[in-house]
Structures are given as structure tokens and as C-alpha cells.
Amino acid sequence: MSIKLSIVIPCYNESEVFPETSRRLLALLDHLQTQALITEDSSLYFVDDGSEDNTWQLIQKLAENSSHVHGIKLSRNRGHQNALLAGLFCAEGDVLVSIDADLQDDISVIENMLIKHREGVDIVYGVRSARDTDTAFKRGTAETYYRLLELMGVDIVYNHADYRLLSRRALTALGDFNEVNLFLRGIIPLLGFRSATVEYERHERFAGESKYPLRKMLALAADGITSFSVTPLRLITALGFSVCLFSVVMALWIVLGKLLTDSIVPGWASSVVPIYFLGGVQLLSIGVLGEYVAKIYLETKRRPRYIIERII
Ligand code: UDP
Ligand code: MG
Numbered sequence: 001m002s003i004k005l006s007i008v009i010p011c012y013n014e015s016e017v018f019p020e021t022s023r024r025l026l027a028l029l030d031h032l033q034t035q036a037l038i039t040e041d042s043s044l045y046f047v048d049d050g051s052e053d054n055t056w057q058l059i060q061k062l063a064e065n066s067s068h069v070h071g072i073k074l075s076r077n078r079g080h081q082n083a084l085l086a087g088l089f090c091a092e093g094d095v096l097v098s099i100d101a102d103l104q105d106d107i108s109v110i111e112n113m114l115i116k117h118r119e120g121v122d123i124v125y126g127v128r129s130a131r132d133t134d135t136a137f138k139r140g141t142a143e144t145y146y147r148l149l150e151l152m153g154v155d156i157v158y159n160h161a162d163y164r165l166l167s168r169r170a171l172t173a174l175g176d177f178n179e180v181n182l183f184l185r186g187i188i189p190l191l192g193f194r195s196a197t198v199e200y201e202r203h204e205r206f207a208g209e210s211k212y213p214l215r216k217m218l219a220l221a222a223d224g225i226t227s228f229s230v231t232p233l234r235l236i237t238a239l240g241f242s243v244c245l246f247s248v249v250m251a252l253w254i255v256l257g258k259l260l261t262d263s264i265v266p267g268w269a270s271s272v273v274p275i276y277f278l279g280g281v282q283l284l285s286i287g288v289l290g291e292y293v294a295k296i297y298l299e300t301k302r303r304p305r306y307i308i309e310r311i312i
Contacts, residue, residue, distance in 0.1 A: 005032070005042040005114070006093030010083035011059070012049040014101040016208040018058045021103050022046070022069065028107050029068055037114045043068045046101075047087040050077035063312045075307040079216070081182055084162060086306040088171060096166045102208065104133070105163040106200035113165040113198055122170045122193035126163035129199040145221055152229035155189045157197065164188065179227065180299055183220070186228045226295050233292065236285040243281060247274070 007025060011018065025044050032038045048056040048071065059071035072090050074083060084098055095117055099105055105126055113124040134142070142159075149156050162184055166174070173191045189195075212220075225232065254270075 001118070002036050002039050003095050003114075003117075004093045005029075005038040006045055006091035006096045007043075007110070008045045008047065008084060008087035008091055008096060008098045009101050010047045010049055010080055010087060010098075011051065011055050011101040012077060012080070012083070012211045013051045013053045013055060014208060014211075015051070015053045015055045015058055017102050017206065018046075018055060020206065021101055022062055024103060024107060026066065026068060028110060032111060032114065035111070037111065037118075042093065043070055045070045045072060045087045045091045047072045047083045048074060049079070049083035050074050060312060071310070071312045072308060073310040075309040078306045080162070080212070081184055081220070082306045084184065085182060086308060088166070089175065090308070090311060094168050096168075096171060097164070098166075099163050100161075102205040104202050104205055105161070106203065109198045109200045110165075116196045116198065117165055117167065120194060121196045122167040123188060123191065123195040124165040125157045125160045125188075125195065125197045127157065127197045127199050128159045128161075128202045130201055133202055133204045141217075145224075149186075149224060149229075152225060152231040154186055154224070154228040156185055156224075157189065160185065160197070167193075169193075180301075180303060180305055181223055181227060181295065182305070183224045183227045186224055222291065226291050230292075232288050236288055239281060239285070243278065 007029075009021070009025070014021070022044065029038070029042055029044070033040065033042070046059045046062075046069065048059055056071070056073055059069070059073075063069045063071045070091075072086055074086060078086075088096055088098065095114070097110055097113060099107065099110075109126060113126070116124045146156065146158055166188075170188075170191055170193050173193075174187065177187055177190075179187075
């Protein structure tokens with residue numbers, strides 16, 4: 001009744017954490033095997049996302065010494081989401097678990113994930129029970145972001161990052177989503193199937209620095225919104241409508257003032273302020289439209305999400 005498990009780990013400049021991460025994950029595979037939850041040929045897939053340090057050399061060396069370790073080398077840095085996809089689509093297991101290389105996510109809950117899968121669940125989300133170890137800034141922005149997505153009608157699992165279990169058939173379904181810019185957290189709930197969550201406490205990165213600087217975080221955040229929601233476009237329409245209504249009311253008010261009193265001062269404020277205000281609103285709206293046009297542009301090119309240089 002045991003199944004073949006593949007654990008996919010994207011790595012970008014992770015030479016500091018790699019030795020410890022691989023040691024712990026191999027120990028976990030051993031443990032799960034003795035529990036008869038997974039088969040002998042279950043394995044780890046480390047995806048090197050174009051690292052500039054010696055991460056690939058470390059992966060290569062370990063793969064030579066252990067039959068449970070595979071390496072996938074991307075031809076250049078393509079970002080976390082693409083590295084993850086490369087790993088998922090190359091891995092051969094019946095069940096796939098994705099996890100970050102820094103092991104901030106508690107690996108011991110993989111056992112619970114497998115047990116849920118046994119009960120017939122196709123997707124198991126790892127959900128953080130607390131965010132104590134993140135900085136207040138990261139916590140605040142992340143929470144606001146989840147709320148914002150929810151407001152815009154995006155179906156998303158709260159406090160879930162990319163730590164999850166997928167069954168083979170869920171992954172096959174994911175393969176049918178042909179978008180080039182995949183925001184996995186938004187797509188997976190769209191797959192349907194029975195799903196469940198397991199909770200864990202998130203630890204601190206035990207070595208190295210975050211590979212998600214603010215710039216990449218903002219890019220991922222914007223992608224998440226423009227890939228799943230047209231609410232910003234509707235807001236522009238609503239805004240334009242309100243501004244029009246407001247200007248009509250203002251015009252009426254001026255006409256009435258002129259007719260009923262003599263006290264209308266010919267001021268420049270009333271003409272200059274609206275010019276700046278409307279200029280700002282228009283530029284902002286064009287910017288939002290541009291975001292969606294850019295997305296169409298990028299999608300129509302249908303460029304590959306990643307290019308694999310080597311698999312071992
Ligand atoms: N990562 C990647 N490519 C990138 C950036 C990050 O494959 O361009 C990987 C990284 O090696 C790690 C995971 O994505 O395994 C999450 O990154 P990190 O832990 O730095 O993000 P944080 O936990 O700070 O959000
Ligand atoms: Mg991390």
C-alpha cells in the first residue's frame with residue numbers, strides 16, 4: 001500500500017543550507033520507508049535555479065553517492081515558481097511534495113500529508129499556524145496581501161506558501177494550465193479534487209539569507225493579482241464613473257452659485273486642482289491597463305517557462 005514519493009526542492013544559491021537540508025530530508029525518507037508509507041525508490045529532486053555559487057556541484061556530488069537524490073539544472077535563474085514547476089514535471093513519483101530548501105517549513109508533517117493522501121485526498125496544503133519567526137514587515141505585508149486577494153475574489157489558502165502535496169492526477173491536471181506565468185498558489189485551488197490542510201510552525205531559515213528580496217516579492221504579488229482577477233480594471237471603471245458624477249455635481253453647484261449669489265471668486269484652485277487630480281487618475285488607470293496588456297503580451301509569446309540544462 002506504500003507509494004512512490006518525490007520531494008521537489010528548488011535551490012537558488014543555497015550552498016549554505018544544502019548539506020543540512022539534504023541530510024535531514026534523506027533521514028526523513030528513511031524514516032518514512034520504515035513506516036512503510038513510501039517505497040524504496042522514493043527520492044529527492046533538487047532543482048538548481050541557475051545558482052551562482054556551488055549549489056550545483058553539491059547536488060551533483062550527492063547524487064553520485066545516493067540513489068535517492070536527483071538533480072535538475074536549469075540553464076539560468078528563472079525564479080522560484082518556474083524552478084518548482086521544472087522539478088514537479090520531471091519528478092517520477094506517484095505523489096509529489098514541494099518544499100523550500102531552507103527548511104523553514106517543518107518536514108515532519110510530510111508524514112501527516114501522506115496519511116491524508118492515503119485517505120483519498122489529492123492535494124494537501126501545508127499551512128503555517130504562526131508567523132512568529134517572520135519579521136513584522138513580512139508578516140504585515142503578507143497578511144494584507146492575502147486579504148487583498150480575497151477581496152478581489154481570488155480563491156487562495158490563507159498562510160499557505162508552496163509547501164504542499166500533490167497526487168499524480170492533480171499534477172497532470174496542473175499540466176493542462178498553459179499559462180506561462182503560473183502563480184501556483186492561485187492555480188492549485190482551481191484544480192478541484194479533494195483537498196486537506198496540515199498545520200505546522202514555521203521556523204527561521206537556519207543558514208543563509210532570504211532569496212526573496214522585496215523586488216521579487218512585489219513581482220510575485222502583482223502576478224498573483226493580474227493572473228487571477230480583473231477587479232483592478234473594474235475599479236478603474238468605477239473610479240471614472242464617480243469622478244464624472246462628481247464633476248457634474250460640481251458644475252451644477254457653480255451654476256447655482258452664480259445664479260443665486262454674487263460671491264463666486266474667480267479662483268485658479270478650482271481649475272488647477274481637478275487638472276492635476278484627473279491627470280493622476282488617468283496615468284494610474286493607464287498603468288493598470290498596461291499591466292494587463294503586458295501580461296497578454298508575455299502570454300502570447302508562449303515562451304518556455306524554463307530550460308533544463310541537465311538532469312541527473
Ligand atoms: N528560490 C529559487 N529561485 C529564486 C529565488 C528563490 O529557486 O530566484 C528558492 C530558494 O532557494 C528557496 C525558495 O525558493 O528554496 C524560497 O526562497 P526563500 O526561502 O529565500 O524565501 P522566503 O522564505 O524568504 O520567502
Ligand atoms: Mg525561506
